Amino acid sequence: MKDLYTIGVDYGTESGRAVVVRVRDGQEMASAVTPYPHGVIDHHLPTGETLPPDWALQHPDDYLEVLRNAVPEALKVSGVQPEDVVGIGIDFTACTMLPTLQDGTPLCFLPELKTEKHTYVKLWKHHAAQKHADRINETAARMGEKWLSRYGNKISSEWFFAKALQILEEAPEVYAQADRLIEAADWVVWQLTGQETRNTCTAGYKAMHQDGHFPSRAYFAALNPAFADVVQDKMLTELSPLGGKAGTLSMKAAQWTGLKEGIAVAVANVDAHVAVPAATVTEAGQMVAIMGTSTCHMLLGEKLKEVPGMCGVVDGGIIPGLYGYEAGQSGVGDIFGWFVKHAVPEAHHQQARAEHVSVHQILEREAAKQRPGEHGLIALDWLNGNRSNLVDADLSGLILGLTLHTRAPDIYRALIEATAFGTRAIIDNFRAHGVPVTELIIAGGLKKNKMLMQIYADVTELPLSIVTSEQGPALGSAIHAAVAAGLYEDIRAAAKVMGRLEKHVYKPIPENARIYREMYKEYLTLHDHFGRGLNNVMKRLKKLKTGEVQDAAATLA
Numbered sequence: 001m002k003d004l005y006t007i008g009v010d011y012g013t014e015s016g017r018a019v020v021v022r023v024r025d026g027q028e029m030a031s032a033v034t035p036y037p038h039g040v041i042d043h044h045l046p047t048g049e050t051l052p053p054d055w056a057l058q059h060p061d062d063y064l065e066v067l068r069n070a071v072p073e074a075l076k077v078s079g080v081q082p083e084d085v086v087g088i089g090i091d092f093t094a095c096t097m098l099p100t101l102q103d104g105t106p107l108c109f110l111p112e113l114k115t116e117k118h119t120y121v122k123l124w125k126h127h128a129a130q131k132h133a134d135r136i137n138e139t140a141a142r143m144g145e146k147w148l149s150r151y152g153n154k155i156s157s158e159w160f161f162a163k164a165l166q167i168l169e170e171a172p173e174v175y176a177q178a179d180r181l182i183e184a185a186d187w188v189v190w191q192l193t194g195q196e197t198r199n200t201c202t203a204g205y206k207a208m209h210q211d212g213h214f215p216s217r218a219y220f221a222a223l224n225p226a227f228a229d230v231v232q233d234k235m236l237t238e239l240s241p242l243g244g245k246a247g248t249l250s251m252k253a254a255q256w257t258g259l260k261e262g263i264a265v266a267v268a269n270v271d272a273h274v275a276v277p278a279a280t281v282t283e284a285g286q287m288v289a290i291m292g293t294s295t296c297h298m299l300l301g302e303k304l305k306e307v308p309g310m311c312g313v314v315d316g317g318i319i320p321g322l323y324g325y326e327a328g329q330s331g332v333g334d335i336f337g338w339f340v341k342h343a344v345p346e347a348h349h350q351q352a353r354a355e356h357v358s359v360h361q362i363l364e365r366e367a368a369k370q371r372p373g374e375h376g377l378i379a380l381d382w383l384n385g386n387r388s389n390l391v392d393a394d395l396s397g398l399i400l401g402l403t404l405h406t407r408a409p410d411i412y413r414a415l416i417e418a419t420a421f422g423t424r425a426i427i428d429n430f431r432a433h434g435v436p437v438t439e440l441i442i443a444g445g446l447k448k449n450k451m452l453m454q455i456y457a458d459v460t461e462l463p464l465s466i467v468t469s470e471q472g473p474a475l476g477s478a479i480h481a482a483v484a485a486g487l488y489e490d491i492r493a494a495a496k497v498m499g500r501l502e503k504h505v506y507k508p509i510p511e512n513a514r515i516y517r518e519m520y521k522e523y524l525t526l527h528d529h530f531g532r533g534l535n536n537v538m539k540r541l542k543k544l545k546t547g548e549v550q551d552a553a554a555t556l557a
Contacts, residue, residue, distance in 0.1 A: 005029065005080050006485065007071060007259070008477030009090040010271055011184070013123070013293045014039060016066030019471045020078040021478035023086070023487050026498030030078035031471055034070040036062035040123060047115045053546050054128040054393070057120040060098055060106045063188050064256070072258035082260050088192065088249065089266035089481035091274040091473045092185035093124045095160045095206035099167065099178030104190050107178060118171035121184055122163045125294070125330065127385055127393040132169070133162040139222050140215075147210040152310040154391035158330075160207040161220075161230070168227055175226075181234045185268035192265045193247030198236045199268045204314030205326055206270075209239070240267040242320070243483040243491045266477065266484035272296030272326070273318050274476035275443045279467045280499030282319050282492045285438040287430075289423060290472065291446035293334045294384070297426050299325040299435060307433040309389025319491060325435060327426045330393070331384030332419045333446055336360065338383060339415060344408045360449070366409035367416075368451040372458070372515040375410035377401040378522050379418035380530065382538075389429045390531045396538045398526065416452050417516075420459035421523040427460055441465045441501065443472035453505070458512035459520065463504040475500065 009018045019031040041057040044050055051057070075082065098121040099107045107119035122129075136155045140148040148155075155162060160183070168175040182190075183202045190196050203209035214231045221228035231237060240246055244267040254261040272290045276298050279288050288298045300322045304313065311326040318324030340359045352359045378400050385393035399414060427437045440462045446452055447466050457464045469475040479494045488494035529535055 002084065004487065005085045006087045006089065006478045006481035007074070007085060008471070008474035008479070008481060009066060009071065009088065010471060010474035010477060011063060011066065011090065011092040011188070012271065013093055013125070016063065016070055017471055017474055018066070018070040018074040019474040019478060020074050020080050020085070021475060021498065023482045023498070026475065026479070026500055028469060028471065028475065029080055030074050031474070032070040032073035032077065034066045037065060038062050041120065045115065045117060045120070049115055049117065051117060052128060054126070054130070055117065056123040056126040057117065058096070058123050059108065060121055060184070060187065061109075063184065064191065067188075067192070067253065067256045071256070075258055082258055085259055085263060086487065087264035087266060087481035087485035088257070088259065089269070089477035089479075089484065090185065090188050090192075091269045091271045091477045092183070092188070094183060094185065094202050094270045095158055095163065096124050096184040097122055097160055097163055097181060098184060098187060099174060100180045100182060100187065102179040104180070104187065104196065107174060113174070113177075116171060116174060118167045118174045124158050125384060126163065127157050129162040129166040130157040130393045132165040133157040133159070135223060136162055136165070140219070143219060143222060145215060145219060147208055147215060149306040150210050150314075151208070151312045152308050152389070152391060154309070155208065156311065156387060156391055157393045158387070160202075164230060164234075165223060165227060168224060172226070178234060181230070183268070185270070189246050189265060189268045192249055192253045194250040194252075195247050196236060197240045197246045197267060198238070200239045200241055201270050201273050201314070201317055202268070203239050204317045205273075205312040210314070213237075242267060242269060242316070242318075243480050245484040264481065264485040266480040269477065269480060271473040272298055272328075273324065274480060275467070275472040276300070276318050276476065277479050277491050277495035278469055278472045278476035278499050279441045279443060280495055280501045281441060282495055284322060285436045286441055287427065287437050287439065288441045288443060291332055291442060291444040293332065293337075294387070295329045295332045295419070295423065295444075297327040297388070297423065299327075299430060299437060301325055301435050303434070305434045307430055307435060309391055309429055311388060325430065327388035327430070329381060329419060329422050329426075330387040331381065335381060335383045335397075335415050335419065336412070339412060343411070348408055363409050363412040364449055364451050367413035370410070370413060372512050373519060375401075375406070375414055376403070377406065377410055377414035378519060378526065379414045380523070380526055381415070381418035381422045382531075386531060388426050392531065394539050394542050395531055396542065398530065400526065413451075416455055417459065417519070418523070420456045421520050423456065424460050424520055425524070425527065427462075437462070439463060439465060441467065443467035443469075454509070457506040457508045459516045461508045461513050463508070464506040465501055465503045466505045468500040468502050
């Protein structure tokens with residue numbers, strides 16, 4: 001019998017990647033990556049306008065570039081014939097949302113609006129809506145909204161309605177012109193099929209959709225009377241299930257991708273959530289950490305538990321029949337990238353060039369020679385705010401213990417350890433509230449750093465299993481595409497055959513774990529001191545940075 005294939009497309013923070021997957025065994029035939037031409041827009045719009053602090057935007061045409069380039073390139077390299085591809089699925093960072101016209105045209109495509117920052121895609125790490133998120137939380141608590149506890153009692157500034165409310169209140173003319181506010185994941189599926197759909201995953205985790213409905217009109221009106229009908233006027237209330245078929249590939253999209261018109265297009269998904277079946281995980285207790293620029297922690301549970309500080313829990317949000325729990329860290333790979341770009345001496349860059357390796361590899365090699373605690377440092381991993389368990393984008397980073405003898409590899413290792421401590425805090429929080437965690441499974445690009453992986457095993461005191469696919473989310477999207485095309489009964493069946501996992505590759509080293517246990521206590525002391533209100537110096541510094549203090553002083557004067 002002739003082999004059949006599906007294509008998974010993973011939209012990340014900096015690029016989109018496509019992978020061609022054989023349906024009968026999950027074998028990845030080829031992949032291709034397309035960097036976004038506009039990248040992350042966080043300083044200036046493409047037209048030159050300066051952006052305020054905490055903004056992170058993207059250009060939606062970059063996502064179409066992935067379809068026009070990465071998909072046909074992966075297909076070409078694989079040698080697979082287009083007629084043998086039966087489906088395509090996509091996943092996305094989330095919440096990444098944009099305003100469009102009724103026909104799906106992004107507002108930033110309109111010549112008269114291309115200089116208006118609120119018309120662009122708001123990327124997941126857009127944190128400029130923090131004050132709107134604060135009001136969403138305060139209002140929900142005051143009104144006794146039952147859904148709030150499903151999100152750890154705090155909605156993040158990264159989520160859908162915080163960003164939507166920001167558009168309304170800072171650019172009401174843009175909000176009025178937007179016929180649709182939509183997740184980028186659903187927008188791309190719209191471009192592939194020609195019809196609008198909304199997936200249950202982003203609605204559940206990022207848009208407060210619980211027990212079959214969004215928050216009430218009265219709640220949205222309490223935030224702002226003009227926001228009362230945001231769901232009815234600018235969204236769809238009918239949601240499509242994971243693994244479902246959103247539609248078929250349109251003629252236009254077939255021309256972009258080089259695929260055959262009419263093949264199945266799977267319902268959109270979130271990059272972290274779709275990576276879970278790629279790890280063969282379909283049962284409770286196993287935590288999948290998708291580690292890249294940030295980390296998302298995905299966990300399945302048999303019972304509904306309310307866990308303070310988690311990102312959310314959704315019934316069937318990852319695998320039908322189980323509760324899907326989500327937590328996360330807003331900065332991980334981004335932190336290491338920042339350090340290499342801005343704080344590593346030129347000598348290390350020269351050495352990397354001479355050896356034809358990355359600076360990360362040079363630092364890893366040097367830092368791996370140390371025993372735990374040898375550098376005398378401890379850090380807080382909040383350089384991009386805290387997603388879990390504090391859910392506060394206004395927090396910032398800290399390194400304690402610096403001396404004149406501190407070297408770049410020391411700081412590099414301390415930053416890695418800080419992110420591991422952050423993951424340990426998330427695991428402990430789930431356990432403390434009745435959600436078991438028995439194993440840690442790693443997906444994403446950071447699994448290549450062997451020192452980092454061993455540190456995570458030592459800090460969490462858990463065995464680490466590795467998703468062997470280099471493109472875990474894309475593989476997960478290909479799995480969903482196989483289900484949408486009708487080749488497997490459900491996600492569980494497809495994951496069992498197509499998932500890729502190597503068990504217990506890293507195990508805790510008892511002596512390292514003992515030392516890290518003591519360092520973790522120090523991390524928690526700093527975590528609570530700076531993160532739970534005892535000393536709000538980080539927030540005060542941010543107000544100075546953004547000019548709020550000067551503005552207040554000028555008003556009083």
